[in-house]
């Protein structure tokens with residue numbers, strides 16, 4: 001929905017393909033759409049933050065890569081830094097992410113990777129905007145003098161430099177494993193007291209969406225949690241109060257998640 005909105009509000013023709021909330025995008029769906037030959041670009045969610053889905057990006061990539069002229073864009077805003085995404089191996093042309101999710105930094109800077117193919121394609125696009133003109137950025141980047149066409153959020157860049165060192169110090173595999181372990185903790189708790197909202201074959205390792213089968217007052221629970229400096233997220237959009245979301249991404253440790261779950265138990269009298 002977000003990609004689609006971004007396209008149409010920028011006067012780029014687009015079609016929206018979606019699935020029921022809580023289900024994953026299938027490689028078959030992607031194949032059927034691209035087989036029409038109508039598209040020169042596809043944008044896919046990696047991790048769907050409103051429903052707790054991680055789409056099967058490897059299988060989707062396999063399909064997309066059959067279509068040589070299709071540019072492959074991936075939104076990994078809520079997964080990059082918390083789950084493995086082999087950008088080059090999967091042939092992802094543009095992957096976008098952000099500072100404030102699994103990278104564990106304050107909000108305010110968007111980050112993307114881009115391929116040579118993406119640059120070549122950008123060269124064919126007349127209206128590329130000003131502040132986000134990939135070609136202008138690439139021109140500066142190639143000079144390796146650490147300048148940008150406009151003033152970037154330098155404070156975020158320094159923070160990210162520091163944080164990326166921390167991430168490498170932890171080790172990528174260990175970091176991804178920690179996310180999986182935190183997810184397992186939350187899933188087990190959710191299944192004990194509630195139900196998982198999301199298709200169990202495609203559960204996200206960075207957040208869990210839980211069906212509010214006990215009809216608890218989520219806003220009230222949150223106010224109580226806030227007294228102890230914690231917060232969970234209500235369901236997104238139509239899913240508000242029907243579901244709630246627990247994030248387990250970034251620099252949280254297993255003990256932090258356990259403490260959150262214990263505190264919820266205490267508040268709800270479980």
Ligand SMILES: *Cc1c(COP(=O)(O)O)cnc(C)c1O
Nearest residue numbers: 045047048049075076077078098
């Ligand atoms: C958070 C998020 C975004 C960015 O949303 P904001 O409007 O910047 O909050 C985009 N995609 C996904 C999957 C996200 O989780």
